[in-house]
Amino acid sequence: MTLGQIIALFMGSVFVQNFIFSRFLGLCPYVGVSKDTPSAMGMGFAVVFVMTTASAVTWILYRYILIPFDLTYLKIVAFILVIASFVQFVEMFLKKTFPALHRSLGIYLPLITTNCAVLGVAFLNITQFESESYGFAKSTLQGFFAGIGFMLAMLIMSGIREKLEYAEIPEPMKGLAIVFVTAGLISIAFLGFSGFKL
Amino acid sequence: MSIEVIIYSTGALLLLGIGFGIALSLSSKLLRVEEDPRIKNISDILPNITCGACGFAGCFSYAEAIVTKKEKINLCMPGGEKTSKKIADLMGMAPDSIEKKVAVIHCCGGGIGRKKYDYSGVKDCRIINMVAGGSVECGYGCLMGYACLKSCPVHAIKKNENQMPYVIRDKCIGCGRCVNTCPRNLIELVEDAKKVHILCSSHDRGADVIKVCSVGCIGCGKCVQACPFNAIRMENNLAVIDYSKCKVCGKCVEVCPVKVIYDWRKNFIMPGKQRKSEKTNEL
Numbered sequence: 001m002t003l004g005q006i007i008a009l010f011m012g013s014v015f016v017q018n019f020i021f022s023r024f025l026g027l028c029p030y031v032g033v034s035k036d037t038p039s040a041m042g043m044g045f046a047v048v049f050v051m052t053t054a055s056a057v058t059w060i061l062y063r064y065i066l067i068p069f070d071l072t073y074l075k076i077v078a079f080i081l082v083i084a085s086f087v088q089f090v091e092m093f094l095k096k097t098f099p100a101l102h103r104s105l106g107i108y109l110p111l112i113t114t115n116c117a118v119l120g121v122a123f124l125n126i127t128q129f130e131s132e133s134y135g136f137a138k139s140t141l142q143g144f145f146a147g148i149g150f151m152l153a154m155l156i157m158s159g160i161r162e163k164l165e166y167a168e169i170p171e172p173m174k175g176l177a178i179v180f181v182t183a184g185l186i187s188i189a190f191l192g193f194s195g196f197k198l
Numbered sequence: 199m200s201i202e203v204i205i206y207s208t209g210a211l212l213l214l215g216i217g218f219g220i221a222l223s224l225s226s227k228l229l230r231v232e233e234d235p236r237i238k239n240i241s242d243i244l245p246n247i248t249c250g251a252c253g254f255a256g257c258f259s260y261a262e263a264i265v266t267k268k269e270k271i272n273l274c275m276p277g278g279e280k281t282s283k284k285i286a287d288l289m290g291m292a293p294d295s296i297e298k299k300v301a302v303i304h305c306c307g308g309g310i311g312r313k314k315y316d317y318s319g320v321k322d323c324r325i326i327n328m329v330a331g332g333s334v335e336c337g338y339g340c341l342m343g344y345a346c347l348k349s350c351p352v353h354a355i356k357k358n359e360n361q362m363p364y365v366i367r368d369k370c371i372g373c374g375r376c377v378n379t380c381p382r383n384l385i386e387l388v389e390d391a392k393k394v395h396i397l398c399s400s401h402d403r404g405a406d407v408i409k410v411c412s413v414g415c416i417g418c419g420k421c422v423q424a425c426p427f428n429a430i431r432m433e434n435n436l437a438v439i440d441y442s443k444c445k446v447c448g449k450c451v452e453v454c455p456v457k458v459i460y461d462w463r464k465n466f467i468m469p470g471k472q473r474k475s476e477k478t479n480e481l
Binding site for chain 2 (some may be wrong): 061065066069070071074077078081082085088089092093095096099100103165166167168
């Protein structure tokens with residue numbers, strides 16, 4: 001595995017195929033927790049952790065348990081089980097170490113379980129790297145970078161939303177409407193990366 | 199379909215489930231958080247609007263402080279005596295009294311006074327205040343940027359006919375958020391029982407006040423003489439009520455030549471409204 005491949009993975013999952021801006025996965029916490037930067041950061045770190053560990057474990061699970069026993073049709077159930085366990089672990093960890101962050105994330109923390117970006121990266125890993133060499137390292141890295149991409153999206157959005165507080169917005173556009181429009185505009189801006197050849 | 203498929207699939211998922219179950223229960227033992235159940239109970243009693251009147255980050259933090267640090271139980275302004283009593287029952291403490299406070303905006307001329315320039319930037323008075331010392335000619339008056347209105351957690355601040363913000367006293371919970379946001383320190387928390395206020399903060403000389411605003415204190419001192427309790431004093435050309443002495447008799451309201459003293463009991467409309475037809479348009 002060369003440095004070039006790692007950089008290609010990084011550019012691919014953070015910018016070119018960003019899970020929020022170009023794949024449109026995991027939009028629920030993206031809109032829900034991006035009101036202020038600190039909780040967006042917290043959510044970003046939680047998602048990075050869950051995505052990285054979930055990618056590593058799901059790849060092992062798929063390669064060494066589901067394929068040998070010919071159980072690949074169980075992948076959705078098995079992956080959800082893994083992700084749910086890790087989210088549960090993150091929640092306990094946060095409650096113990098960062099109670100304030102745990103409170104500010106609220107319902108969105110357990111909702112990482114159903115965050116389709118996490119399941120999405122797990123599926124992407126097994127389709128892309130199933131038979132490749134260094135598949136484990138690649139899928140773990142891809143999970144990590146996808147999490148970074150998610151965090152980047154959260155940070156951009158929360159920064160813009162904090163400034164939106166001061167803007168003069170027409171009455172019918174206030175609240176979520178302007179947030180959706182903003183999300184669309186950022187997404188169009190990220191389309192500019194789609195021509196990248198790596 | 200053979201029976202083996204069923205056995206393999208159930209077996210694999212069962213093993214996975216058991217494995218993760220054991221790991222999670224172990225980690226829950228490791229990462230256990232001891233919580234006093236009273237914290238949850240108190241935080242349920244508190245109004246949960248996160249106004250910040252108590253000085254804590256939120257109702258939950260305040261509840262935590264009451265239980266763990268023996269914080270006073272009369273800090274919750276929005277909840278008032280009722281909440282304090284409930285918490286006292288729960289904690290086995292004597293209830294403390296709470297004086298209900300409301301915010302008063304000590305200006306009524308923001309929309310009437312003369313403008314220095316037409317401002318067309320970000321609509322927030324904290325920002326307007328930084329542009330050439332504010333857009334109104336009066337150096338003390340409201341800038342009409344409505345930071346107080348946006349900061350109010352219970353929407354107790356509204357605009358009147360002159361677009362001037364004012365506090366609806368029945369709704370105000372006295373949290374003091376607007377007090378901290380106002381860039382010109384026009385807002386003050388006063389006891390709800392004191393219903394007479396001087397709605398001007400200008401320390402300019404009378405002649406200068408008249409030039410820029412029709413509803414500003416000109417420092418004539420008539421109210422000081424009219425007050426039977428010596429509750430009003432002159433501070434740098436501005437009449438100020440000492441609320442500890444004020445008995446809310448309303449004598450000062452009658453003598454004020456610019457009608458800037460305002461009795462909440464008599465009139466629910468800001469003084470700016472009556473004035474609109476008279477003089478303001480020429481200013």
